Amino acid sequence: MPLTICLNNQRPCYSGNEPISGRLIFQCSSPTNVRDIRVTFSGRAKAKVQKVKGAAAPTASYRSKCVLFERERILSHPDGETIAPGTYEWPFDFVFPSHIQSPPGSRWPEKVPFRSDANHPLPPTFAAETSNSLRRLDCAIEYRLHAQVLKPQQGIMGRKSPWLSETVRLTFLPLSAKLDPNGNSNHAPMYQQQKEQVFNIRSMLLLPENRGRGLKVQEKIQSWLSPSQLPRFSFKASFSYPTCVIQSTPLPCFLDIASFMEDSSVTSPPDILMQSVSIAVISQTAARAAPSLMGAISGQTDERIEILSRTSLAMSVSAKIDLGQAFGPLVLRHTDVSFGTFNISRTYRLCASFKFECAGKTTEFDLPDLPINIIAQMERDENRRILDLPEEDSPPSYTSASILSIRTFEKS
Incomplete structure (x- = not known):
């Protein structure tokens, strides 16, 4: 050349x-x-x-x-x-x-x-x-x-x-988009964010003698006419997830179910069954053009990355569950790191959904928009x-290139 x-x-x-x-x-x-x-x-x-x-x-x-x-x-x-x-x-x-x-x-x-x-x-x-x-x-x-x-x-x-x-x-x-050796990112702290919701159940099936059977027509009518008289039970579902995710590594996600017996009228907690679970990551690519003779425009497109999807589980839940252990590693396949600049950005959000059944009642725990950052692991x-960095955190120097003197149009 x-x-x-x-x-x-x-x-x-x-x-x-x-x-x-x-x-x-x-x-x-x-x-x-x-x-x-x-x-x-x-x-x-x-x-x-x-x-x-x-x-x-x-x-x-x-x-x-x-x-x-x-x-x-x-x-x-x-x-x-x-x-x-x-x-x-x-x-x-x-x-x-x-x-x-x-x-x-x-x-x-x-x-x-x-x-x-x-x-x-x-x-x-x-x-x-x-x-x-x-x-x-x-x-x-x-x-x-x-x-x-x-x-x-x-x-x-x-x-x-x-x-x-x-x-x-x-x-x-x-x-700023890389993970340091101590497991921390310069871009955002590595910690678990928690979202929770309390569910209130009212049903005659909460009574110990009624558990495991279906309600008769007369009992259904009675329940519909006098809902305040029904036995009640409350429980809290909590979902914790990482605010930063390393490329191509498992996501540490947890589901915690806690019964509120002090707010319930029954003497013992009923079975809570998780019927389905879904976890996905939505990646959003956004771009914009600055004002010109044609005007300004922006747009964004989403891509859904499925992480976990299970139905018809009938899985009893009563305490903290490591979802990675229960269903296998929740791996987010390799994707670009999160960033934003003047005219282009790549962002991510986590979507989780759980469906529970308790005393014949079905409840849903939906978390559609949980922001996360994708970061990279250093080699x-x-x-x-x-x-080996000094205390002032100066950047690493990977090579010590020799300095060549400039020779203006001299033959080499």
């Missing part, structure tokens, strides 16, 4: 504040006039939002592009002079930022789930094409090194595009480096 980017510390994935160094190699086969040679390191979030009209083709596309950061190095500036044939190289170095370094401007208004605050955390590398009956979304967050060899411009209408160019794309995952070697 006449133009090649060679990285000294190429990694499968980078994090914030990591150095990136390398060399740009230019092979010139004939005498050439060159204006300058440069390398640009940048991050961009690009989105395309389309309306969908039934089964017909989408309408016009609404596009947005946000420059998250941009750094440029002019490695050589011959300013139109002729360079001789040969192989040339120049070193360059950058530092991967950890936060957005472009002002949001007035065209990014505050709107959930997007972010409009300046200097918010840099989002991870991301790509998704998704659609529903209303919107079609094409989203990408990319980070790249882009090298260019530019020739002198001839006149006002002369060539402005580069004569030669080369691009290397980099994968980025912020430390083992990264964990080892994090453990």
Whole structure:
């Protein structure tokens, strides 16, 4: 290749504040006039939002592009002079930022789930094409090194595009989206959130002598006419779940059933049977285009990821149950980490549903919208480096790349 980017510390994935160094190699086969040679390191979030009209083709596309950061190095500036044939190289170095370094401007208004605050955390590398009956979304967050060899411009209408160019794309995952060795995330604390609901049961079947049989027609009529006279029983169902979920690992979810005998008129608690259980994660991809001649538009699409679904259980529940032990590991298959930026976001929510039967009465415990964050686990070697961090929590340095001196158009 006449133009090649060679990285000294190429990694499968980078994090914030990591150095990136390398060399740009230019092979010139004939005498050439060159204006300058440069390398640009940048991050961009690009989105395309389309309306969908039934089964017909989408309408016009609404596009947005946000420059998250941009750094440029002019490695050589011959300013139109002729360079001789040969192989040339120049070193360059950058530092991967950890936060957005472009002002949001007035065209990014505050709107959930997007972010409009300046200097918010840099989002991870991301790509998704998704659609529903209303919107079609094409989203990408990319980070790249882009090298260019530019020739002198001839006149006002002369060539402005580069004569030669080369691009290397980099994968980025912020430390704020990773789990540290102590089991904590910098993005959000790892703890169990609990949701609960109290159920009140009134039925003649709560009486010990009536348990295990069905009500006669006369008893049903009597129950309907005098509900306040029926025996009563109360119990509380509590569901606890993690606020952060590690990619591709089991979810620690628990169901706790507690009887309230002090609020009940029966002397002993009846059987509570769990008839069905359902747990799923909803991933939402959202994108928006800033106001333009065509106006502004936003859209979001949901994908349901089934974790657990069981029916016809007739399972007696009376205390705390580890749902992972009862039904097998509740594994969330690999998916993108949670993030938000000016024009693209990926968020998640947990949905859980339980159906109980007690004394012939059926009750439902529905939890349709429980927010969670998806975080990534560091690789083992990264964990080892994090453990060696000094007290000021400076970022890890994965390589010690040698510094090369710049040789302006000297043959290598």
